[in-house]
Amino acid sequence: MIALLPGWRARRRLLAALYVGVAAIFILAPLAVVMIVAFTSASFVSFPPPGYSLRWLAKVMGDAAFMRPLLNSVLLGLAAAAVAAVLAVPAAVAIGRRSVRWSAELEAFLLAPLSLPALIMALALLFFLARFGLATSGWGLLIGHVVITLPYVLRTVLAVQRGLDASLVEAAHVLGATPARAFLSVTLPLLRPGIVAGSLFAFLISFDELAVALLLSSATTATLPVAILNHVAHNYDPAVAAISLVKIVLVIVVLLTLERLYGLDRLMLSRVRRA
Amino acid sequence: MKGRLDIAGVVKRYGTTVAVDGVTLVVPPGSMTALLGPSGCGKTTLLRCIAGLADLDAGSIAVDGADIGALPPWRRGLGMVFQSYALFPHMTVAENAAFGLRMRGTGRAEARERVARALALVRLEGFEERRPSELSGGQQQRAALARALVTEPPVLLLDEPLSALDAKLRHAMRLELRELQRRLGITTIVVTHDQDEAMAMADQVAVMNAGRIEQVASPETVYRRPATPFVAEFVGRTNRLEGRATAAGELDVGDVGGRVQLPMGHGLVQGALGLALLRPEHLRVEQAAGAAAPRLAGKVVDVVFAGDRVEIVVACGALKLLAVQPGGSAVPAPGEAVSLAWRAEDLMVWPR
Numbered sequence: 001m002i003a004l005l006p007g008w009r010a011r012r013r014l015l016a017a018l019y020v021g022v023a024a025i026f027i028l029a030p031l032a033v034v035m036i037v038a039f040t041s042a043s044f045v046s047f048p049p050p051g052y053s054l055r056w057l058a059k060v061m062g063d064a065a066f067m068r069p070l071l072n073s074v075l076l077g078l079a080a081a082a083v084a085a086v087l088a089v090p091a092a093v094a095i096g097r098r099s100v101r102w103s104a105e106l107e108a109f110l111l112a113p114l115s116l117p118a119l120i121m122a123l124a125l126l127f128f129l130a131r132f133g134l135a136t137s138g139w140g141l142l143i144g145h146v147v148i149t150l151p152y153v154l155r156t157v158l159a160v161q162r163g164l165d166a167s168l169v170e171a172a173h174v175l176g177a178t179p180a181r182a183f184l185s186v187t188l189p190l191l192r193p194g195i196v197a198g199s200l201f202a203f204l205i206s207f208d209e210l211a212v213a214l215l216l217s218s219a220t221t222a223t224l225p226v227a228i229l230n231h232v233a234h235n236y237d238p239a240v241a242a243i244s245l246v247k248i249v250l251v252i253v254v255l256l257t258l259e260r261l262y263g264l265d266r267l268m269l270s271r272v273r274r275a
Numbered sequence: 276m277k278g279r280l281d282i283a284g285v286v287k288r289y290g291t292t293v294a295v296d297g298v299t300l301v302v303p304p305g306s307m308t309a310l311l312g313p314s315g316c317g318k319t320t321l322l323r324c325i326a327g328l329a330d331l332d333a334g335s336i337a338v339d340g341a342d343i344g345a346l347p348p349w350r351r352g353l354g355m356v357f358q359s360y361a362l363f364p365h366m367t368v369a370e371n372a373a374f375g376l377r378m379r380g381t382g383r384a385e386a387r388e389r390v391a392r393a394l395a396l397v398r399l400e401g402f403e404e405r406r407p408s409e410l411s412g413g414q415q416q417r418a419a420l421a422r423a424l425v426t427e428p429p430v431l432l433l434d435e436p437l438s439a440l441d442a443k444l445r446h447a448m449r450l451e452l453r454e455l456q457r458r459l460g461i462t463t464i465v466v467t468h469d470q471d472e473a474m475a476m477a478d479q480v481a482v483m484n485a486g487r488i489e490q491v492a493s494p495e496t497v498y499r500r501p502a503t504p505f506v507a508e509f510v511g512r513t514n515r516l517e518g519r520a521t522a523a524g525e526l527d528v529g530d531v532g533g534r535v536q537l538p539m540g541h542g543l544v545q546g547a548l549g550l551a552l553l554r555p556e557h558l559r560v561e562q563a564a565g566a567a568a569p570r571l572a573g574k575v576v577d578v579v580f581a582g583d584r585v586e587i588v589v590a591c592g593a594l595k596l597l598a599v600q601p602g603g604s605a606v607p608a609p610g611e612a613v614s615l616a617w618r619a620e621d622l623m624v625w626p627r
Contacts, residue, residue: 165359167359168363170348171355171361171362172374172378173327173328173347173349174327174328175374175375176350176352176375176379176426177349177378178349182349185377189365190365
């Protein structure tokens with residue numbers, strides 16, 4: 001009887017599964033192809049590979065043309081995330097508490113890089129920083145990436161800040177905490193999930209960013225996306241697939257580490273359970 | 276005894292609205308004063324001014340003669356329990372309770388001992404390592420109380436401390452708070468919109484309306500001899516009679532189509548508009564129209580049995596008056612013609 005009455009509920013569930021499945025294939029299939037090609041034994045890109053080997057992986061891991069940019073990207077990502085967090089946290093607290101005038105305008109301004117084409121911003125930064133001789137110094141790259149990643153930290157921290165009971169800080173004040181101590185012992189620990197999640201986003205955005213890096217990096221400061229682009233422009237070999245695999249694995253390792261340390265779903269929900 | 280609180284001429288404005296409009300209040304050491312009033316009357320703002328969470332626009336606040344009105348909250352050394360309790364969710368109960376001591380740099384051993392004593396005071400022993408989210412509402416309230424008391428502040432501020440609890444717990448905590456306050460002899464200000472709560476807990480009730488204090492007195496005085504019609508109507512229930520004073524010392528109440536005798540010394544000149552208020556429990560419902568005493572004839576509209584009392588609604592002309600009698604007394608049936616009587620001195624009269 002039950003089998004004869006699948007009904008709209010079962011059909012809806014089937015449709016949902018189909019939808020999710022198709023979406024997953026669209027997202028994951030190209031990645032899977034890249035990861036498989038990375039292990040090819042051929043000296044050209046073909047799918048499926050005629051045979052398997054680690055030669056391309058070994059080649060890129062030993063190639064300074066890839067490893068130097070990879071290190072640059074990691075350092076840049078860490079620095080950009082750290083600076084963005086240091087700037088975004090006080091801004092988020094001020095905006096969230098509405099302790100400054102124009103807090104809505106300030107928020108819109110700081111989030112603006114999200115809706116600005118990265119290439120336009122990169123050009124603007126290039127012209128601007130060139131005046132100070134910083135255009136390709138590495139500092140320009142950092143400044144550019146801080147501007148781009150700041151909105152991600154700001155948004156996640158702001159979401160947590162807005163969820164905080166304002167009387168928590170007031171209670172700390174009445175109990176004898178100066179503003180600085182109340183910030184360190186109450187606000188900051190409660191914002192931590194948002195700061196960690198936001199900085200993680202910031203790192204990942206910086207790690208993958210191309211437009212600003214392309215215009216503001218030099219031969220010594222080139223990031224991994226720039227190096228990959230340069231390589232692809234001149235050769236079409238499986239080295240690109242191999243370095244892509246290295247990059248994907250690195251990101252997965254970062255995510256797994258954070259998952260172990262904090263629990264990612266809790267971070268992404270970025271909300272502190274209220275007392 | 277320590278902890279005398281003097282509030283003098285306090286004014287607090289938000290933009291063009293005046294939240295607290297020149298409040299002067301003395302809280303004797305070791306006593307409990309309730310700030311009672313409807314929402315928006317300024318009672319919470321006044322409490323925040325005392326705590327230092329809102330800046331004064333005028334006036335002064337002094338504890339034992341020392342003006343604290345200009346100090347930031349962290350230098351006032353007062354205790355406060357917030358309406359939401361505001362327990363730090365990332366700390367255990369013990370860490371919450373120790374927070375004030377930590378800010379004062381109290382030694383670790385002494386802090387542990389004082390936290391244990393404070394938690395014992397509110398009967399939260401054994402809950403030291405729990406997080407606030409693992410406590411019931413009543414336990415959270417006790418934890419917030421322990422946190423406020425651990426530094427032994429001269430004055431304790433309670434903002435609607437019982438409003439988040441269910442009715443049964445609220446009644447129990449009311450007595451418990453009162454008992455604790457007496458035992459510690461700590462000067463306490465409690466903000467509440469619940470007149471029963473204010474009456475049950477406080478030595479002195481300050482009834483607030485529109486940023487001002489209408490009356491400060493003992494609960495009994497506030498109830499029996501309200502200074503203003505607002506106080507009379509906010510504290511307890513009343514029946515309203517409005518009319519014009521006559522030459523014979525009566526109030527001609529058009530709505531009931533009759534005259535009621537005014538008490539001695541009512542202060543109304545002939546022809547003046549007056550407002551008279553009567554408490555429901557001062558009205559006697561009589562089947563036969565007796566002699567003497569001020570009274571009004573009417574017809575019973577509704578009889579509501581409420582356990583320990585019976586509420587009788589009587590229509591007198593266009594007005595419906597409420598009389599409350601002890602449960603178990605003889606009650607008339609709806610539709611019955613009755614006579615409402617009261618003692619002349621129970622009529623509370625003000626000029627309009």
